[in-house]
Amino acid sequence: MKRVVITGAGTINALGHDVPETLEAMREGRCGIGPLEFRDVDRLSIAIGGQVKGFEAEGRFNRQQMTLYDRFTQFTLVAAKEAIGQAGLEFTGELAARAGVVLGTAGGGVSTWDDNYRAVYEEGKNRVHPFVVPKLMNNAACSHISMEYNLKGPSFTVSTACASSNHAMAQAFQMVRSGMAPAMVTGGSESMLCFGGVKAWEGLRVMSKDACRPFSANRNGMVQGEGAGIFVFEEYEHAKKRGAEILAEVVGYAMSSDASDIVMPSKQGAARAIAGALADARLNPEDVRYINAHGTGTAANDKTECAAVADVFGRHADELMISSTKSMHGHLIGATGAVELLACIMALRDGVIAPTIGYEEFDPECALDVVPNEAREAKVGVALSNAFAFGGLNAVLALRKV
Amino acid sequence: MSVKDKVIGIIAEQAVLEPSDVTMDSTLEDLGIDSLGLVESIFAIEEAFDISVPFNANEPDQSDFDISSVAKIVEGIEKLVAEQHG
Numbered sequence: 001m002k003r004v005v006i007t008g009a010g011t012i013n014a015l016g017h018d019v020p021e022t023l024e025a026m027r028e029g030r031c032g033i034g035p036l037e038f039r040d041v042d043r044l045s046i047a048i049g050g051q052v053k054g055f056e057a058e059g060r061f062n063r064q065q066m067t068l069y070d071r072f073t074q075f076t077l078v079a080a081k082e083a084i085g086q087a088g089l090e091f092t093g094e095l096a097a098r099a100g101v102v103l104g105t106a107g108g109g110v111s112t113w114d115d116n117y118r119a120v121y122e123e124g125k126n127r128v129h130p131f132v133v134p135k136l137m138n139n140a141a142c143s144h145i146s147m148e149y150n151l152k153g154p155s156f157t158v159s160t161a162c163a164s165s166n167h168a169m170a171q172a173f174q175m176v177r178s179g180m181a182p183a184m185v186t187g188g189s190e191s192m193l194c195f196g197g198v199k200a201w202e203g204l205r206v207m208s209k210d211a212c213r214p215f216s217a218n219r220n221g222m223v224q225g226e227g228a229g230i231f232v233f234e235e236y237e238h239a240k241k242r243g244a245e246i247l248a249e250v251v252g253y254a255m256s257s258d259a260s261d262i263v264m265p266s267k268q269g270a271a272r273a274i275a276g277a278l279a280d281a282r283l284n285p286e287d288v289r290y291i292n293a294h295g296t297g298t299a300a301n302d303k304t305e306c307a308a309v310a311d312v313f314g315r316h317a318d319e320l321m322i323s324s325t326k327s328m329h330g331h332l333i334g335a336t337g338a339v340e341l342l343a344c345i346m347a348l349r350d351g352v353i354a355p356t357i358g359y360e361e362f363d364p365e366c367a368l369d370v371v372p373n374e375a376r377e378a379k380v381g382v383a384l385s386n387a388f389a390f391g392g393l394n395a396v397l398a399l400r401k402v
Numbered sequence: 403m404s405v406k407d408k409v410i411g412i413i414a415e416q417a418v419l420e421p422s423d424v425t426m427d428s429t430l431e432d433l434g435i436d437s438l439g440l441v442e443s444i445f446a447i448e449e450a451f452d453i454s455v456p457f458n459a460n461e462p463d464q465s466d467f468d469i470s471s472v473a474k475i476v477e478g479i480e481k482l483v484a485e486q487h488g
Contacts, residue, residue: 067442127448130441
């Protein structure tokens with residue numbers, strides 16, 4: 001089995017338009033959640049979100065690209081440029097033939113669906129632009145990275161709701177670890193912050209109207225975010241030989257299915273994924289110092305997740321730190337695990353634990369060290385990143401300091 | 403603006419050329435317009451003239467709409483405009 005390291009990271013999300021800006025905001029415990037701005041927002045009862053502001057696609061992309069790139073693809077390409085630029089890899093010859101792209105997204109081109117449904121239903125138009133399908137398809141972002149960077153190996157998109165990018169990154173990791181690919185571009189992207197996207201979530205009645213306060217006794221739901229996180233996963237020797245900067249090592253993963261309920265999380269399913277990731281990485285529970293929680297800020301997730309962590313780690317659960325950065329960037333749904341992996345990298349590399357902001361009241365059902373409100377300095381050797389999706393599909397990644 | 407000028411404007415925009423570079427005997431291939439560019443041009447033409455163009459990208463040769471040159475396209479559109487708005 002090969003060792004797998006991360007040699008490039010890129011992002012755009014409500015906290016920043018790149019990795020340094022995002023990590024700075026996480027260190028400062030800044031909140032990227034605010035009033036949503038888009039057409040018909042006044043008809044929504046949920047009017048806040050972690051929206052990417054100050055992002056102009058015009059100027060970054062040419063006219064032809066603009067007709068083909070939904071916002072989720074635009075986010076992906078911005079993040080991929082940063083990640084692949086940092087990695088310094090040029091995909092040519094054998095490397096190009098074997099390296100691919102595995103991305104996660106839950107909704108794909110949601111605003112393209114939304115805009116065109118409006119055109120045909122609301123405005124009564126009978127004709128839509130010919131690129132509606134290639135623009136909205138869930139694999140569009142993956143394909144555009146592949147085309148832009150000449151990645152010709154195994155490439156596809158995974159859609160497992162809120163665990164999409166963790167499933168995608170687990171798959172990319174497995175491909176590099178097994179020797180199937182020398183490098184993979186992976187992560188996820190999501191852009192559901194449009195009228196139809198938020199209206200659908202509103203219907204479920206799990207959204208907060210004021211803030212995302214994971215683990216706090218007065219938490220009242222999740223807040224949606226948007227953006228992308230993209231990484232270059234590379235075989236360790238390949239990276240070392242070319243003198244690449246290594247951000248962290250990916251050491252294991254596990255996936256599980258609750259097989260129980262379409263929306264309610266299960267402690268057993270989550271615990272099996274966490275324990276499975278430890279076993280896969282050959283780690284002892286005591287090795288783990290930080291967990292980036294799924295931590296959605298819903299009543300059900302946070303207490304179930306804490307119970308699962310307590311089950312897996314036993315007494316060590318009280319020694320480790322667990323925080324939810326969703327309190328700052330919102331829930332990026334299919335991209336969330338990718339953006340949250342940045343908090344794990346920051347913990348391992350910089351020794352800074354991103355806080356759970358908005359924390360106000362102790363909840364005995366979430367009695368762990370949730371790093372409330374302020375970032376903390378700590379030496380971390382191993383970190384986990386949890387993602388537990390609607391539909392009961394779980395994926396946990398384990399990372400180690402290099 | 404005449405049908406001809408409007409069509410040339412649309413094709414020129416698609417080909418990222420000046421309208422003066424688009425001549426009546428140019429083919430779409432000469433202008434560097436590929437199959438996606440073609441369907442996009444047809445969409446823009448339909449929007450501009452509020453007509454429906456009978457074109458199937460699977461069998462461009464079998465379509466009633468001749469796309470072999472700019473002149474043929476203009477001719478076809480003039481006919482469609484007359485039929486559908488006449």
